[in-house]
Amino acid sequence: MTDPLQTLFRGLKGTGRRLLKPLQRGDGPNKFRLSAVDTATTTHDGDAGWAKRPPATLECPRCGSDILQHNARDSIDCPRCVAEFSYEEFPELELKRLTCPVCRSEMVHGQRHPEQLDIVEWATCNDCRYHWEFKHSYL
Numbered sequence: 001m002t003d004p005l006q007t008l009f010r011g012l013k014g015t016g017r018r019l020l021k022p023l024q025r026g027d028g029p030n031k032f033r034l035s036a037v038d039t040a041t042t043t044h045d046g047d048a049g050w051a052k053r054p055p056a057t058l059e060c061p062r063c064g065s066d067i068l069q070h071n072a073r074d075s076i077d078c079p080r081c082v083a084e085f086s087y088e089e090f091p092e093l094e095l096k097r098l099t100c101p102v103c104r105s106e107m108v109h110g111q112r113h114p115e116q117l118d119i120v121e122w123a124t125c126n127d128c129r130y131h132w133e134f135k136h137s138y139l
Ligand SMILES: [Zn+2]
Pocket: 060, 061, 062, 063, 064, 065, 078, 079, 080, 081, 082, 083
């Protein structure tokens, strides 16, 4: 009873090792090039909804410093002075830039309905094509 199982186990181990080799090679020096191709061709090229908003840099209305709000639900605390805001006050602060969560580049951003909403509604990364879209159904 043990002999056939041991043979099977050895066979599986051999297969696993053979399968692992090409994957390990992919993690080598070519990793960056491979992941760049991935972002251009796979479906993971963006997110939607306020909860998935890219990290934002806001301007502190008190001292003019940059405040990084990494997550849309994080409180907005100035690292230089005592200014502190809740995430609900985001529309009242000046948005300086959005940072691409994939490659950390500065994103291009804008609004689609500036007369209805006073917040950023879309952002695109020109480096890796990551795109974020605010969804109005979330309102
Ligand atoms: Zn400040």
